[in-house]
Each structure stands twice: as structure tokens, then as C-alpha cells.
Amino acid sequence: MNNSHPLLPMGWDLNFETHPDLSENDTRTLARVTGVRKNRFHVSNGEKEWLATVSGRLIHRTDGLYPVTGDWVFMNDTVISEVLPRKNALSRGAAGNRGKQAGLATEEQVIAANLDTVFIVCGLDRDFNIRRIERYLTLVYNCGVNPAIILTKADLHPTPEHFVSEVAAVAFGVPIHPVSAKDSTGLAPLAAYLSPGRTIAMIGSSGAGKSTIVNRLSGKTVQATGSVSESLGKGKHTTTSRDLILMPGGGMVIDNPGIREIAFWDDEGGIDTAFPEIERLAGECRFSDCGHTHEPGCRVLHGVSTGEIRQDRLDSYHKMKRELAYLSQRQHKSADRVEKERWKGVAAKIKAMKKRSRNG
Incomplete structure (x- = not known):
């Protein structure tokens, strides 16, 4: 070509x-x-x-x-x-198909395919939530895509750098961009992600400002936007479809409807990448199968006691580990059930053939 x-x-x-x-x-x-x-x-x-x-x-x-x-x-x-086979796919557990535990799903929803970067968009209003950002990072890493974090509505704060530092403490090595779509502050660096032929997907809550960013980057209104409720701090689903939008610089953006539940689907080591400081200390634990909860000689728990790791960070790690383990167990059980049903059908056919043979 x-x-x-x-x-x-x-x-x-x-x-x-x-x-x-x-x-x-x-x-x-x-x-x-x-x-x-x-x-x-x-x-x-x-x-x-x-x-x-x-x-x-x-x-x-x-x-x-x-x-x-x-x-x-x-x-x-x-x-x-x-x-054609995908180089990657951004997917999650389908909404409305949750398992017995909150945030788990029994079906996969593929959001977009063949991406270069995923923008995790979070507003510096009531939308701001460090634990949610950790979940987004784990989801994106599980899908094998590079993340970048966009902190919108930076104009609401005189010193948004405080939020940048807070996010940097949990998003090791991930680019973080505070932006204000209101006056285009901070948008210029995003152009580097949109060079010709490159594809970006945007994920985040409703009202986080994803569509507004798309409009600012394109220089015209290509996506509808809506206001955020002052009483609830929630936005409306103004984006209802997923479209590949060509930007002036030649790159492409896929805006997505707001995500209420960040349900995982695959466990492809994303949590290890999202929590590198815990994984690093885990390698120094006395026991190779240490659960980092109460075991003697646990280097991770020692790290919490010395301030190397925050307790809320470890709690978030444990919560996602449990979800991913439960999800893996459900998927394996489902696969085993499918296999059993398949052989049950084969056995029934053989039995029917033998019966016809005897009667023949």
C-alpha cells in the first residue's frame, strides 16, 4: 500500500x-x-x-x-x-448485565477498536474521584491501550495543579492535562495526540466535558453538549452514539456516551500496571502467594505502615483484585457449562442413533 x-x-x-x-x-x-x-x-x-x-x-x-x-x-x-482482527479493543462489562457483585457483568461490550490512545476525561467539579480514575486506568490497561488523563473545568479552581498532583500520585507515568474548554486553556498539547491517522477514544462520566473538548479541538460544533445539574452534579447523556470524528490536524476522535458503571471484562494484567508500587513491593513479600492482608513478612503491609503506600490505595487494589478474580471464576464456569452442554448434546445424538440402529 x-x-x-x-x-x-x-x-x-x-x-x-x-x-x-x-x-x-x-x-x-x-x-x-x-x-x-x-x-x-x-x-x-x-x-x-x-x-x-x-x-x-x-x-x-x-x-x-x-x-x-x-x-x-x-x-x-x-x-x-x-x-479484520483488531490491534486492540476498548471493552467493558455491559451495563445492565451485572453479576451478583456490584460492578460485575456477564456480557462484554466492545466500545471502540484500533485505538492509539484513550482519553480518560474527568471534571474538576463533583465528577472528580481518584478511585474512579484508578478503575478507568485498570480498564484501559486491561485493553492494551495507552491512557492520557484530561482534567476538564480547570477554570473552576485558581490552582488546578493541586488536582494534577493528586492524580499523578496514582497514575504513574500517565500524561495529565488540566484543560478549560471554556477558554481553550490547556487544549494545545492535545493536538500532539491527533496527528494524521491516529485515533483517540474518550471515556468519562456524563457532563465531564468530552463533547465540549471535541468541539473545541475541531473548531466547530460537531457534538451536542448539555449543562450539568447544580444540585446533583450530574450531566445528561448528550452523546448517544459512537462516531469517528475527523479533526483538522488529521487525527480522529471517538466520543462516547457517559459511563455510569466501570465494570471490568478481561483481566490482562491491567491492575499490575495501574498499581506498580504495590506490585513492586509484592515481589519482596516472604510468601509468593501473599494476599497482602495479614500475612507475616508482607512487604506491602510494611509499606503501608511506613507511608510508602496509602491505605486507601491498597483498599482500592484489593477491591479490584476481588472483582477480577470473581469475574474470572464466572467466565471459567460459563465456559465449562458450555462445554458440558455441547457434550450432552453429542451424547444424546449417539444415544438416538443407537436406538434407531436397534429398531432398524
């Missing part, structure tokens, strides 16, 4: 050219999903955008690879026939 190919500004890179079905003689059209509307999809090949549906085969697939915003797909005219 040459440097002038129309898909390059859409984020195409060489990683996708390793797809076994991709060849010079392939007559199918390559496109990227730029928006999802229930059973309708907006797709673009870099030169034009059109509406599409999915093939029946994709609808009935059991591997979960169903088109989402940011996916690369093969098109047969107006029908999506195949989704």
Missing part, C-alpha cells in the same frame, strides 16, 4: 496487511467503521462514506467479532462481510 493510499489518513497501518485473506487480487472493498446506529453502520474508504448493514454470517458468529466504531472491515457493496 503506497503512501498516498486513501486509507492511510483513516488510520490504516502495516499491522492490518498481515491479514491472511488480504491480497492484491482481493475484489472486496476495505473500509473503516465510522459510526454505529443500531443495525446500521457508517463506513468510509477514505474517499467517501456510506451506510452499510452486516451479513447474516456475521450476525450469527459466536466469537464476538461484530463491527464497532473503529473496526476495519471488508465490504461487499453495502454489506459488511468480515471484520
